[in-house]
Amino acid sequence: MTGEWQAERDWPLLTQGLAGRLRQDCMKQWLDFVGHPFVEGVASGTMEVEAFRNFLIQDYLYLIQYARACALLVHKSDTLTAMRHAAQLLSGILDTELSMHVGYCRQWGIEEPALEQAEESIELLAYSRFILDRAQTGDMLDLLVTLAPCLIGYAEVGARLHASPRTVREGNPYWSWIALYGGDEYTALVEDGVCRLNEVGAAYGAQARYPTLLREFTTAVRLETVFWTTARSG
Numbered sequence: 001m002t003g004e005w006q007a008e009r010d011w012p013l014l015t016q017g018l019a020g021r022l023r024q025d026c027m028k029q030w031l032d033f034v035g036h037p038f039v040e041g042v043a044s045g046t047m048e049v050e051a052f053r054n055f056l057i058q059d060y061l062y063l064i065q066y067a068r069a070c071a072l073l074v075h076k077s078d079t080l081t082a083m084r085h086a087a088q089l090l091s092g093i094l095d096t097e098l099s100m101h102v103g104y105c106r107q108w109g110i111e112e113p114a115l116e117q118a119e120e121s122i123e124l125l126a127y128s129r130f131i132l133d134r135a136q137t138g139d140m141l142d143l144l145v146t147l148a149p150c151l152i153g154y155a156e157v158g159a160r161l162h163a164s165p166r167t168v169r170e171g172n173p174y175w176s177w178i179a180l181y182g183g184d185e186y187t188a189l190v191e192d193g194v195c196r197l198n199e200v201g202a203a204y205g206a207q208a209r210y211p212t213l214l215r216e217f218t219t220a221v222r223l224e225t226v227f228w229t230t231a232r233s234g
């Protein structure tokens with residue numbers, strides 16, 4: 001691979017199908033999200049540690065709300081197969097990701113009681129309650145579209161930083177974060193999720209509902225962008 005990472009060439013799946021169309025149709029907001037100063041600060045290793053710690057605390061609280069949305073995805077599923085798929089997502093968060101996140105936070109000097117006692121930021125409240133609103137009011141497709149920027153955005157950021165010659169590796173305290181989202185395990189999860197979105201999109205008439213879906217996707221992208229700003233000191 002030469003030069004900078006490019007979705008169309010290096011991970012075409014992200015640019016195809018329903019997810020690819022949504023990403024393309026809100027490209028301005030998308031670039032604000034994946035090219036945010038947070039991402040640059042992680043790539044260069046220059047972000048303040050206290051800011052990153054605050055982000056990790058809010059991200060823990062985000063995962064809890066994300067799990068509640070997955071629980072509603074189980075409820076909204078209309079086949080046993082879909083229910084099992086959603087239940088796997090839910091169990092992935094509850095049984096694996098949350099404890100991994102707690103362990104990761106401990107490496108950054110954040111103990112579990114501090115996570116449990118932390119107050120939800122305005123940014124987290126806005127984003128997670130938007131997701132939960134779509135989860136309660138919409139159907140399975142509305143919810144999957146609303147969750148897609150979370151899945152695809154972190155994948156794109158991880159893959160790009162992992163591949164970029166400009167990313168600082170040696171002595172970069174954030175390399176482990178990049179390695180997580182740029183790693184094979186996360187990549188496989190994303191490929192699964194993108195395919196699932198295409199299937200549900202076809203079954204639920206995404207074509208006819210596209211303007212509404214694009215609004216949901218774009219709002220979630222804007223909220224992801226704002227969520228990066230929870231990485232601040234003080």
Ligand SMILES: Cc1ncc(C[n+]2csc(CCO)c2C)c(N)n1
Pocket residue numbers: 059062063066092097150151152154224227
């Ligand atoms: C604000 C925020 N957005 C996205 C992710 C990434 N993420 C969280 S749960 C999940 C799906 C299943 O693991 C993904 C990709 C994050 N951590 N924080």
